[in-house]
Amino acid sequence: xxxxxxxxxxxxxxxxxxxxxxxxxxxxxxxxxxxxxxxxxxxxxxxxxxxxxxxxxxxxxxxxxxxxxxxxxxxxxxxxxxxxxxxxxxxxxxxxxxxxxxxxxxxx
Numbered sequence: 001x002x003x004x005x006x007x008x009x010x011x012x013x014x015x016x017x018x019x020x021x022x023x024x025x026x027x028x029x030x031x032x033x034x035x036x037x038x039x040x041x042x043x044x045x046x047x048x049x050x051x052x053x054x055x056x057x058x059x060x061x062x063x064x065x066x067x068x069x070x071x072x073x074x075x076x077x078x079x080x081x082x083x084x085x086x087x088x089x090x091x092x093x094x095x096x097x098x099x100x101x102x103x104x105x106x107x108x
Contacts, residue, residue: 017047052064
């Protein structure tokens with residue numbers, strides 16, 4: 001960022017990208033993703049980001065900078081596209097302070 005006096009840094013440390021890649025390739029994580037999503041995760045983006053980050057550290061090219069920015073933006077957008085499972089309350093129920101009646105449940 002020219003003119004601000006501070007040098008641009010990647011959003012994460014390069015070692016973080018490598019750690020995420022190793023975690024993604026682990027047997028436990030692959031099993032979890034296959035069980036919950038029905039498919040194995042693709043870990044190549046983490047590896048590509050690691051190499052891009054290392055390239056940025058060595059040469060500080062604009063292409064590496066933009067590639068890391070785009071990858072992080074895509075990752076954040078993908079996380080935000082999932083709707084929450086439960087609807088959050090705005091305020092507590094009106095009878096929250098009343099004692100529970102265990103002997104006479106309403107559902108039965």
